[in-house]
Amino acid sequence: MSYINNGRSSQILALKTRITTLQEELDFAGGTTPAMDRCYDNQETITGSCKEHGDFNQLRIWMKFSGRMSEKFSRCPHCVSAELEATKNEMRALQVEGLTEKANIPDRFADCSFENYEAANKSAHRNLEMLKAYAKVWPKMYDAGTSLILSGKPGTGKNHLAVALAKSVIEKHQASVLLTSVMRIIRAVRRTWEKDSERSEEDVISLYTSMDLLIIDEVGIQYGSESEMIILFDIMNTRYERMLPTVLISNLAPGEISQVIGDRLTDRMVEGGGATLVFDWPSYRSTKGAPAV
Numbered sequence: 001m002s003y004i005n006n007g008r009s010s011q012i013l014a015l016k017t018r019i020t021t022l023q024e025e026l027d028f029a030g031g032t033t034p035a036m037d038r039c040y041d042n043q044e045t046i047t048g049s050c051k052e053h054g055d056f057n058q059l060r061i062w063m064k065f066s067g068r069m070s071e072k073f074s075r076c077p078h079c080v081s082a083e084l085e086a087t088k089n090e091m092r093a094l095q096v097e098g099l100t101e102k103a104n105i106p107d108r109f110a111d112c113s114f115e116n117y118e119a120a121n122k123s124a125h126r127n128l129e130m131l132k133a134y135a136k137v138w139p140k141m142y143d144a145g146t147s148l149i150l151s152g153k154p155g156t157g158k159n160h161l162a163v164a165l166a167k168s169v170i171e172k173h174q175a176s177v178l179l180t181s182v183m184r185i186i187r188a189v190r191r192t193w194e195k196d197s198e199r200s201e202e203d204v205i206s207l208y209t210s211m212d213l214l215i216i217d218e219v220g221i222q223y224g225s226e227s228e229m230i231i232l233f234d235i236m237n238t239r240y241e242r243m244l245p246t247v248l249i250s251n252l253a254p255g256e257i258s259q260v261i262g263d264r265l266t267d268r269m270v271e272g273g274g275a276t277l278v279f280d281w282p283s284y285r286s287t288k289g290a291p292a293v
Ligand SMILES: Nc1ncnc2c1ncn2[C@@H]1O[C@H](COP(=O)(O)OP(=O)(O)OP(=O)(O)O)[C@@H](O)[C@H]1O
Pocket: 112, 116, 117, 118, 119, 120, 124, 152, 153, 154, 155, 156, 157, 158, 159, 160, 161, 250, 251, 279, 284, 285, 290, 293
């Protein structure tokens, strides 16, 4: 598995280098000689011809060195632009692939999107629009560390929309996202306390506190001991201090969430424009006969 990822990382690295080169070529086509070619001390503009795009202003630079002439020509700017765009797309696709793999999206939710969420009522519609808007202006949300709470009844599509949000910020903005739950976090931390654990508690905590967006499900259920819950709060708090957005999902009503995670943390969660989206209608599972979880 990891060798595949390494393959992808080196591919991304190669594409990055290619993008830098193409950008330099594009600058050259626009009249700026790349720094490494400044030794060419003569230049002129001639008319170049591209099979596809016709005539273009071509830059020719040259120098004479011990009786020999060395010269370079700029390429058709349209061709270079197209190559640059295609290379950027290729890199983006690889990044999205890698980020999606790491996001931990459960198979049963893999197809969930904003498009296939049916807003059954006004509140559902409002929540859908809020999350779509959040994804759309992700760079702003990220800068402000805007967090969200999705609170409400079972089967109302909280996970569906959280997955849609995750996929959207990965695809549109190449953000690093992780979907997890209180139980998973506690289990991961607990495993580090075992004698032969390869990872330290700090490793695990730093994974959760470094993702651009962390989505934590099942908030409000007391799974662990007090010390384990403290670690969970520590993760949320560290993210708050680093101004990193977190999305909490809970079956509890907003007031009850405050009781469980504390008013201070709840306030912090919705600071910076954050909001609590309430999902308070009957389960989609029963109304649409969707497979029960
Ligand atoms: N409005 C909707 N439109 C389309 N599918 C929906 C909608 N609401 C829920 N679903 C689907 O119903 C199933 C249950 O939804 P989901 O797991 O997102 O609910 P939930 O609010 O997280 O529930 P719980 O609180 O029990 O975890 C999923 O397969 C989801 O895709």
